[in-house]
Amino acid sequence: MELRNCPQCGKVFARISRDLCPDCIAQEDKIIKQIQQYLDENTNATISDINEGTGIPVDKIIVLLQEGRLITRENSGLLKCERCGKPIPRGRFCGECGKTLARLLSSSQEDSGPKVYVREYHRKLKR
Numbered sequence: 001m002e003l004r005n006c007p008q009c010g011k012v013f014a015r016i017s018r019d020l021c022p023d024c025i026a027q028e029d030k031i032i033k034q035i036q037q038y039l040d041e042n043t044n045a046t047i048s049d050i051n052e053g054t055g056i057p058v059d060k061i062i063v064l065l066q067e068g069r070l071i072t073r074e075n076s077g078l079l080k081c082e083r084c085g086k087p088i089p090r091g092r093f094c095g096e097c098g099k100t101l102a103r104l105l106s107s108s109q110e111d112s113g114p115k116v117y118v119r120e121y122h123r124k125l126k127r
């Protein structure tokens with residue numbers, strides 16, 4: 001059993017599958033349900049609409065979207081590629097920009113650093 005501090009509230013807890021303590025996971029699940037319910041009722045809502053309607057911070061909504069924990073309709077337009085602005089369902093870049101960035105990184109630097117980043121990025125996408 002691995003003990004660690006919750007990055008959100010600082011409490012020590014036994015890590016099971018997530019990095020958050022059970023309290024924060026429960027709280028986050030509640031937030032996700034709240035956003036999803038809001039989106040059910042307001043299909044064309046933007047992130048700032050969600051923020052106004054639910055009181056959940058914009059940053060939090062974006063992180064949940066990027067991590068793919070908050071599932072929205074395909075092309076909901078809520079999350080945009082950080083490079084070209086195309087709507088994406090999750091992550092930080094669209095498929096094309098992800099590929100371009102990976103190519104740029106691997107051609108400019110053959111060793112260590114950036115590759116780790118790219119691997120990390122792909123691992124995140126697959127989740």
Ligand SMILES: [Zn+2]
Nearest residue numbers: 006009021024
């Ligand atoms: Zn916590």
Ligand SMILES: [Zn+2]
Nearest residue numbers: 081084094097
């Ligand atoms: Zn893009």
